[in-house]
Amino acid sequence: MDPTGKIKRDIDDQPKTSVEGLLRSIEEPQPLPVETEPRPMPDVAVIGAGAAGLTAALRAAQSGARVVLLNAHPKIGLKILMSGGTRCNVTHEAVSERDFNGGSRNVIARILRAFDVAATLAWFEDELDVPLKLEESGKYFPVTDEAQTVLDALLAACNRAGVRIESGARVVRIERDAKEIAKEEEYGADVDELLVETAGVSLPGNPSSIRNFRLGIQTVRDATAFDAGIVSRRGGQGWAPPNAKVDRWVSARRVILASGGLSFPRTGSDGAGYALAASCGHTIVPPVPALTPLTADDPLCRDAQGVTIDAELALWAGGKRLEVVRGSLLIAHFGFSGPAALDLSRHWLRADGERRVTANFAPGATHETMMAAWLDAVKNAPERTVRRQLGRWVPERIAARMCVEAGVDPARAVPQVSREQRSALIEQLLERDLRVKGTLGYEKAEVTAGGVALSEVDASTLVSRFSPGLYLCGEILDVEGRLGGFNFQWSWSSGTVAGRAAGK
C-alpha cells in the first residue's frame, strides 16, 4: 500500500519535534556588550529573525544599508530548526500562486516571480553554500538532512553582510521619532502637527524622509516570556498594543516587520506583530491556525492509531463539498494528521456552520468500480475473505474497524456478504465520516492563515500603504501555503523583495 515508502516519508516530515526539547537546548543569553560610544542609527531595523526576517536583513545589508535584526526569542530561527521533521523542506520544485491561500493571488504571483524557485535554488547552492537534494515528492531538502545547516548558513551570510543581530529583543512599540520629525525649517511643517504617537498617521510634506521610526524594546531573558500572550484583540475588531514595559528604544530610518504569525507561540511568534501592524493603521484579516492536525472521536483512531494511508479528504458544509485534498493521512490517537489532514485544517476552521470531513481510502475509485471489483471476486475468487478483499485498499486495522461498523465477520467469504453489508463496506471505503470535532490549534499549527491584509502593501516592494518606510514580509502577511516547502518559499521571496526595497 506504500511500496515506495512515500507516505512514510511524508509523515516523517511532519512536526514531531517538541518545542520544549528545542527550548531546553537554549543557552543562557549572553548580556549585550557595554557600549562605549553611541552606535550610528541603523538604516533598517528588521523585527523578527525567522526565515523571512533573516532573508530581509541579509538583502537590505547587501543593498548597502546598515541593518539591525531584532528577535524576541533569545534563540534565533527556532521554526527553521523544527521544520520538515528537523530536515527543513526549503522549497518545492513547482511553486505557483495556486499553492497559497489568503490575499490576492496576483500579488502572491508577483512576489514569487521576483525571487522564484530557480533563484532560490541558486541562492542556496552558490551563495549560502547549502547543497540541496530533490526528493520524489517534489520537496527540496539540504543534503545534510539537517535544518541546522540552513540556519547556520543564513546566520553566517548575515554576519558577512554586517547585519547586527540582537536576540531577546522583543519590539513592543512602534512609533515615529518625534525629534527627527521636528525639522521645521527644513520641511516647513508644523511641529505640533508632526508629533504623532503612532507610525500610521500620514504627514504633510515628504514624510518618509523626515520621520524615523522608534522601536520600544522589552528585554526577554528566557522562553517563559511567551507563556502568556502580551497581545489581546479588542472585541475581535482590532489589536491592542502589546502590554509590556519598554526597557530601551532603537531608532531606524526604515522598519521591516517580519514577526510571523501565531503558530507555535513558544517560539516567540505570539502575534505581537499584528498589534504592531495595527498600530500603524493596518487591518488584520482574522487569523486561524493552518496546517494543524484535526481532532476526532472516531473509533478508527483508537483501533488504527499509527497507521498511514493515501487518502482523499473532503470537507462538507451546508450539504456542499467545499474542498477536497489528497495526500498521506496519519491516524493518531487524538484524530488525524499527515499532509491531507493538515492541508484541510484551515478550510475546516474557515467554514461556517455544520461541517464534516469524509475520507475516500481508495482515491480514484467510484462506487461503480468498487462494486465491479467486489462482484468480480464473488465470481472468480469465491474463497476470498472480506478481510483480504478490503486489504486491497486499506491496511488490516482499518479493514477490521470497517467490518465492525458494517456488522460483517472479516473471516467470511466474499459471496456470503449481504447486499446491505457490501454497500456499507463500500461506503466506509469511499466516504467514511471521520467524526472530526476540531483542530489542535496554534500549539501544533505549522502556519497561521490570515494576517496583515495583502491589499495594504505595495505589490512590488511590500511597503505599507499607510506607513511610509514600513515594510512587511513572511507569515505576518495574509498568505499561507500548503504543505511541501511553499511557506518557506514565501519567506525567501517576500523577504528578498522587502529587504531589497528597504535597503535601497
Ligand SMILES: Cc1cc2nc3c(=O)[nH]c(=O)nc-3n(C[C@H](O)[C@H](O)[C@H](O)COP(=O)(O)OP(=O)(O)OC[C@H]3O[C@@H](n4cnc5c(N)ncnc54)[C@H](O)[C@@H]3O)c2cc1C
Ligand atoms: C513544526 C513546523 C514545521 C514546519 N516545516 C516547514 C517546512 O518544512 N517547509 C516550509 O516551507 N514551511 C514549514 N513550516 C512553516 C515555516 O516554518 C513558516 O512559514 C516560516 O518559518 C515563517 O517565517 P517567518 O520568518 O515569517 O516567521 P517566524 O518563523 O515565525 O519568525 C518570526 C520571528 O519573529 C520573532 N518575533 C515575533 N514577535 C516579535 C517582536 N515583537 N519583536 C521581535 N521579534 C519578534 C520571533 O521570535 C520569531 O523568531 C513549518 C512550521 C512549523 C511550526
